[in-house]
Amino acid sequence: MAGERLLAGIEAGGTKFVLAVGTSPTRIVARHTIPTRSPEFTLAEAAEWFEAHGRIDALGIGSFGPLELDSSSSGWGKIATTPKPGWSNCDIAGYFGARLGVPVGFDTDVNAAALAEYTFGSGAAASSLAYITVGTGIGGGLVIDGKAVHGAAHPEMGHIFPRRRALNTDFGGICPVHGDCLEGLACGPAIKARWGASLSELPEDHEAHGVIADYLAQLCHTLFAVSAIELIAMGGGVLKAPGLLDRVRQAAAQLDGGYLPGGSRHRITAPGLGDDAGVIGALLLADCA
Amino acid sequence: MAGERLLAGIEAGGTKFVLAVGTSPTRIVARHTIPTRSPEFTLAEAAEWFEAHGRIDALGIGSFGPLELDSSSSGWGKIATTPKPGWSNCDIAGYFGARLGVPVGFDTDVNAAALAEYTFGSGAAASSLAYITVGTGIGGGLVIDGKAVHGAAHPEMGHIFPRRRALNTDFGGICPVHGDCLEGLACGPAIKARWGASLSELPEDHEAHGVIADYLAQLCHTLFAVSAIELIAMGGGVLKAPGLLDRVRQAAAQLDGGYLPGGSRHRITAPGLGDDAGVIGALLLADCA
Numbered sequence: 001m002a003g004e005r006l007l008a009g010i011e012a013g014g015t016k017f018v019l020a021v022g023t024s025p026t027r028i029v030a031r032h033t034i035p036t037r038s039p040e041f042t043l044a045e046a047a048e049w050f051e052a053h054g055r056i057d058a059l060g061i062g063s064f065g066p067l068e069l070d071s072s073s074s075g076w077g078k079i080a081t082t083p084k085p086g087w088s089n090c091d092i093a094g095y096f097g098a099r100l101g102v103p104v105g106f107d108t109d110v111n112a113a114a115l116a117e118y119t120f121g122s123g124a125a126a127s128s129l130a131y132i133t134v135g136t137g138i139g140g141g142l143v144i145d146g147k148a149v150h151g152a153a154h155p156e157m158g159h160i161f162p163r164r165r166a167l168n169t170d171f172g173g174i175c176p177v178h179g180d181c182l183e184g185l186a187c188g189p190a191i192k193a194r195w196g197a198s199l200s201e202l203p204e205d206h207e208a209h210g211v212i213a214d215y216l217a218q219l220c221h222t223l224f225a226v227s228a229i230e231l232i233a234m235g236g237g238v239l240k241a242p243g244l245l246d247r248v249r250q251a252a253a254q255l256d257g258g259y260l261p262g263g264s265r266h267r268i269t270a271p272g273l274g275d276d277a278g279v280i281g282a283l284l285l286a287d288c289a
Numbered sequence: 290m291a292g293e294r295l296l297a298g299i300e301a302g303g304t305k306f307v308l309a310v311g312t313s314p315t316r317i318v319a320r321h322t323i324p325t326r327s328p329e330f331t332l333a334e335a336a337e338w339f340e341a342h343g344r345i346d347a348l349g350i351g352s353f354g355p356l357e358l359d360s361s362s363s364g365w366g367k368i369a370t371t372p373k374p375g376w377s378n379c380d381i382a383g384y385f386g387a388r389l390g391v392p393v394g395f396d397t398d399v400n401a402a403a404l405a406e407y408t409f410g411s412g413a414a415a416s417s418l419a420y421i422t423v424g425t426g427i428g429g430g431l432v433i434d435g436k437a438v439h440g441a442a443h444p445e446m447g448h449i450f451p452r453r454r455a456l457n458t459d460f461g462g463i464c465p466v467h468g469d470c471l472e473g474l475a476c477g478p479a480i481k482a483r484w485g486a487s488l489s490e491l492p493e494d495h496e497a498h499g500v501i502a503d504y505l506a507q508l509c510h511t512l513f514a515v516s517a518i519e520l521i522a523m524g525g526g527v528l529k530a531p532g533l534l535d536r537v538r539q540a541a542a543q544l545d546g547g548y549l550p551g552g553s554r555h556r557i558t559a560p561g562l563g564d565d566a567g568v569i570g571a572l573l574l575a576d577c578a
Contacts, residue, residue: 065550066550067550080550127439127440127441128438128440128441140515142515142516144433144434144438144440145433145434145436147434149417149433149516149517150416150517151416151417151433151516151517151518151519151551152416152417152513152517152518152519152549152550152551152552152554152555153517153549153550153551153552153554154517154550155514155515155516155517156514156517156548156549156550157514157515159514159545159548159549160510160511160514160515161452161507161510161511161544162452163450163451163452163453164452177546177547177548178546178548218450219515221449221450222449222450222511222515223515224441225444225445225446225448225449226429226431226444226446226449226508226511226512226515226516227431227438227440227444227515227516228438228439228440228441228442228443228444228445229440229441230440230441255450256448257466257467258466259445259448259466259467260441260442260445260448261354261355261356261369261441261442261443261445262440262441262442263441263442265441265442266441
């Protein structure tokens, strides 16, 4: 259609890149998923797919981190130092900007998802929102006053230190830096390392459900207490375990004990956009680029 | 001077009210401190002091919480349910607005102090700032993108649950709701309850210094991780203990282990405005009312 904008989005993850083009963030006309290999392969494959879809007006990238998001820095648009082989200092925004000749919006995958949830998803009526994903790792993005929070760089919520409970300190956690930080204890691979199965595969009465719910509830309580965030949208592979979100809600309420002044205005929910929060967020970044 | 605005500010604390009038937030022309008694006594005494200083143009109140800050609510301007006898539902902003006939700015004492530090103090070059006070209680305010963060109500940072260390779990904490939350473990009265003295009175090699520094560092690390906050200004009576701020910095760096992408952009400092952050913040609230 003449005059209609075509937006492109990349949800750049450690194991796969989800690509999409749309005429608006929520009107996706095509999507495609490619495995994350070396930067050379992956970026070229993504660019070719976009080029096959005609003239694109803007691109948004929601990427795994750590990222350089300081727009006053010459490093802006790069992936910073990462243990992922080959990806440290990859100029991902620069590559696509030059190759596709379009403006590029760039943020973390979880900030992009948080913006999408805030704008179109579960957070439509909230003043502030956190988006948390629990999968291969644990990450979170924050939207306050309509803007993604960057601060000194960007949040890394998986790396807080939840309290260990008595009789529950034998597992050392799998985070290569922190050991038993939240991600080290409660991400998908940590659950597998500790109990030999995913949460969904373990019986309903297995202790793992309560242990993981407690850790995730501690993140929720912490967010409520330090940022008074109104809504937490929590998704990712681990949250597919039946009943987990309810357990997290109950555990968070128990931790609070009715104290926090936000009361029932603090809510924990599934992402309204489901697994599409990330890619819709990337298209939102394109729309604002 | 004709045409010059006269601002009034109240730093309303649980034990004292600090009153000030100024021609700008940082040009204080008179100040006065009164003890916090019943609301009737205290508010009337404060109003009389202001009335003795001539025509005031606006008032700002930075108050102990919990507060009702939702400007779309009929409860706006009140202290919410508090254990402090007589103060629950006290319409503190309404009282002064009606009696002095001026617009009233209203926020938590710590959000007011955070705004003051962000605008005039240690945070002048920071993109985001947390102000934390450790005294009779532990509280914190957040400024992101130049605005105090309210969210569902306002932060209550003292009520996160820091990790307990091995050999350090015998003290149950003094928070009436949570027991051993951060405030229950590390506020001034908790230190007195546990070791019979303030941190400043205990010898330099007493274990208390390291224990308290660890708890406070956990709050700092948590803030860095969940909100990527750039600068933390930490003050209050407990921070007068020699060397404590340095210990907190060292412990926070150790917790992070060089992981967070903000790196050295994350800083922990004393409030640049010293003990005046709260009252200057109240005058700032007046200036914006």
